[in-house]
Amino acid sequence: MINILLGAIIFSVWLITLFFGKSIGLSMVLFAVPFTGFILYYLERKNKIVNKKAKIFLIPITLLSFTYCIFNNTFFNNLNMWVIPILLVLMIIDLFKNNLRINADLVGEILCVFFVPLSFVGEAIEKLRQSFENKTNKTIDSRKGKTVKKVIKSLLIIFPLVLFILIMLATADNTFGSIFKNIFVDLIKLVKNIKISTIFAKFVLIILAFMYFLGLFYYLFFKHENNEQTAKVEIKNKDNFTIKLLLGILNAIYLVFCIIQIKSLFIGNESIKYSEYARQGFFQLMIVSVINLITILIAKKSENGEEKNKYINTMSVIMCIFTFILLISSAVRMYYYENAYGYTFLRLMVYCILFTETCLLMPTILWILDKKINLTKTYISIIMCAYVGMNFINFDNLIAKRNVDRYIETGKIDITYLKFATGTDAVKQLTRILKVENDDIYVKDETENYLNNLYNRLIQEEMDIRDFNISKIRAKEIIKNK
Secondary structure (H helix, E strand, C coil), X not given: CHHHHHHHHHHHHHHHHHHCCCXXXXXHHHHHHHXXXXXXXXXXXXXXXXXXXXXXXXXXXXXXXXXXXXXXXXXXXXXXXXXXXXXXXXXXXHHHCCCCCCCHXXXXXXXXXXXXXXXXXXXXXXXXXXXXXXXXXXXXXXXXXXXXXXXXXXXXXXXXXXXXXXXHHHHXXXXXXXXXXXXXXXXXXXXXXXXXXXXXXXXXXXXXXHHHHHHHHHHHHHHCCCCCCCCCCCCCCCCCXXXXXXXXXXXXXXXXXXXXXXXXXHHCCXXXXXXXXXXXXXXXXXXXXXXXXXXXXXXXXXXXXXXXXXXXXXXXXXHHHHHHHHHHHHHHHHHHHHHHHCCXXXXXXXXXXXXXXXXXXXXXXXXXXXXXXXXXXXXXXXXHHHHHHHHHCCHHHHHHHHHHHHHHHHCCCCHHHHHHHCCHHHHHHHCCHHHCCCCCHHHHHHHHHHHHHHHHHHHXXXXXXXXCCHHHHHHHHHHHCC
């Protein structure tokens, strides 16, 4: 309990020190890595870890934490504020057991790890009080008590006397007095510069963080039980008629749709203006592909326990093939649309999501064919790898590069979008606009003004180790030397 108390105090103070009033940079790594390490260390000491392979979650947690000091992408910075804690909770859940499954129970377990610790704060404080009482009764004898009293008594006598002597000496000698005068003047200035409201806000936040961490550590290290009840599930014959009918109808529709897609997009059709044809469709096809995956998972679950349903398996595999064609069609539509209207963050995200869905299809087919595969962990692994990869792609730089390339080739560019939708990661590409040989004065002036304003904002930022960010430092140098 003493170790839990110290951990809660240290991490609550460390949390507010790193993040209060500062933009997030290296601070995320400085907090996330030791915090996760502390939890793993004490779970190991308490013999709570059942599945050591769950420590693999440390890799995406650490990598995503580093993105805050490498890149400056607002979207991922905000999203990772949720993703990193959720990955930590998933790691904790997987450490306690070896059968992580994506279902309603998993959502309940995640919420449990987040909120249940609040209900143990009172119990943890009571245990701490008992621990201190036992510690005091065992370790402090009457001799030590007398020693403490003597030290306190001595300090009460010495401090006023020393202070009085210093005042006397300071008034007796101007040189000696000036030394202490400067010290007191500096102390007064320091006190004046301290904002009471800021100190009070920090104090309140530290108390709240301390209470939560105390409850969290107490819950994880003492109250959480690893025992899993293996419930006996009675296998019942299920009525598969509805799911069979749905698979048949959907596959028939997809067959007609895919024939049209192949004829229109892949074989070619001179009557089609591809930019207009692709303007609507890629989002719809992406959503349909997600629905297909969900339908396949439900269909597979609906099989009778006694015998495998060949019809459901066959139709599910066919639907996977059609889904793959839909994903390709969506990507081709997006390609035509980008060529016509430019490149944006959302359009690049579509490619990443389509790629992730395509990767999910292979394990899905193996699972349908009854190959031994943990579909939940495979899905989580693929999604985590894809998401971490998206964080390190450097979206803003890539988007700016492709738009500037398009500007050099066609003379078309949405400079307003690049100014407001990209950050310091895109600065290197934006400086290329100033070197383009054309008569587009408006675009060059807008770019020049934007870079100058950005440089002024960056040089005014007081950056320290907490909000250290490589992207901002590089952007300042690039603009300075443009």
